[in-house]
Amino acid sequence: MEINPLTKPGACHRTGVEVSGVKLSQPMGAEDKARLNRVFVEHGVLVIRDQKLAPREMLEAVKIFGSVFQQHNTRFALPDCPQIHYLSNQDRFPDGRRYVPGEGWHTDHSNDSRPPKATALHAVALPERGGDTQFANMAAAYEALPQQTKRRIAGLVAIHVYQSSHSARKLMALPQAGMERVPNAVLHPITRTHPESGKKSIYINPIRIEGILGLDHREALPLLDELLEHATAERFQYRHVWRPGDLVIWDNRCLLHKANGDYDMSETRYLYRVMLQGDVPC
Template sequence: MDFKIKPLSHYVGAEVTGLDLSKPVSAEVKAAIISAWTEHAVLVFRDQALTPPQFAEAAEIFGDIMQQQLTKFLLPDHPKVGTISSRDLPIVDGKLHVRGENYHTDHSNYAEPPKATTLHAIALPDQGGDTQFVDVRAAFDDLPEDVKRKIVSLRAPHVYESSQSPRKMMALSDDERAKIPVSLQPLVIRHPVSGRAALYLNTGRMEGVEGLSSDEGFALIDELFAHATQSKYEYRHKWLAGDMVIWDNRSVMHQANADYDPAQYRYLYRIMLNGAPLQPVSL
């Protein structure tokens, strides 16, 4: 099959055209897209029209589907596939309250956070609702050597909702909350396939830094977060109908935007892929 892979920004993101993921892909195609994904961290497959089972199969090219703990957003007939719908979102002060509206990496409080998240656009507003990504590998590479040395062996506790979280997490029932884990994660992680080092940050869930005072820990997190979210590390995805986007949660942070008309329908399928315990880096 004649398909093309084209980078979408300097550091992160590549567009794949000419590939129909509703059909199984060959071993050769699979190897090519996994290699491109490892390098670019975000792949955008254009012009797809996938049913939920086809979307699940496309996701499985990259790994095994993670069982989601919050079952209320799963499709009843296809429980492997979750949904993001504007109709599920509360409106606060005339504005949609969107999950994920600051840079983060998914479920970082899990002992084995999902290695990837993928979305397939089914219905989109006329404008807005972009998803932004920043390359936390390049952000790490660019840090001064003394900062790298200082942070490379540090770890941070990741909880459901940090006391300093810039956003409110979804309210949980007592039952759901009891199942939510807390994990100590390296501040810098080694990618298991590419071997590249990356910052591992999530201001919504990090509760300081192990071994530092609360003030020092949060100050360090804020400094690294400000560095990693500079626009030079960003790819901003403007959704087109039929896009399937898959990103690597160990290589990028992402954020949603609630800047679209709440009266317009926005609906995407969502799947996360199983990860493994995060690996620290030694310099």
């Protein structure tokens, strides 16, 4: 197994490593599992190259990093392996508009009381070019905040819902069963401490946050916009250019991500997705 950094030398963060020489469809020793988990916490994004995994093989492979989390919108579940969902640019909203999953900066399922600690995607079909996924390191972004801003956001709590009324991106509606299972709203701190690394991060999600507890929208929304603009600056980013067979797993506790719909939509972009159980943000 070889592990090499993907972040450019001199960057203010160490987001992303490439892992090669591994077949996730085969059993892995305890030492290698422990090494991958250490690297995951240190770098946030693991790009494991040249995999060819059936759904159940992927499900077993990602258990190296934790237990599987039940995703919210069951309309995307694979019938023969419902813990795995698919992402596809071939789906459409009821009004006929194309649904491009993953657009806009966000962290997955932050509207859960215990949001998933990680998300894994496995590339099954990709467009010839485009469709990159961008990641923003929220720990590096927090570290770079002015002390005055750190003091301002300390102790602030955001209200997370399934679909924020302020979000430019619209999500697919939940099926009735999902609406009964998913919380109406949860509260999470805007400054989050990573349970393993101990680092503090900015924890926001423009698709899910409805407001900040105790603040008027006239104060809360500009603050959230300011934090997002700061945190998603290019200096905090790693941009992943997908290759066939990539399995990419990332840390939702300290990263934002977004998919780019900048490719020929007559070509199929199709990936398997699994999430892993997390803890209560604090």
